[in-house]
Amino acid sequence: MKGKNTWYNTARQTKFFIVDSKVSIFLVLFLVHIRLETFALLIGVFVFFYILEMKKINLRIFTKLVRNVFSGKIKRIRKSNK
DSSP, X not given: OOSSOOOTTTTOOOEETTEETTHHHHHHHHHHSOOHHHHHHHHHHHHHHHXXXXXXXXXXXXXXXXXXXXXXSOOOOOOOOO
């Protein structure tokens, strides 16, 4: 039964040509509303995801990094009312 159905590399990110597939949402937006602004948005998002891919960072890790930058080093602890 060795062959087609293996679990190897099943957690890879989906790709749209060379970048993350999330860029395809902005591509559809550009194709529906063809303007210079949406083209600039498409190129900006394309470059953003390409840079993340080059640094081997996915979007979830990037949002955690941004959250840590804004929250600072000192974390407050909330008491629960239990």
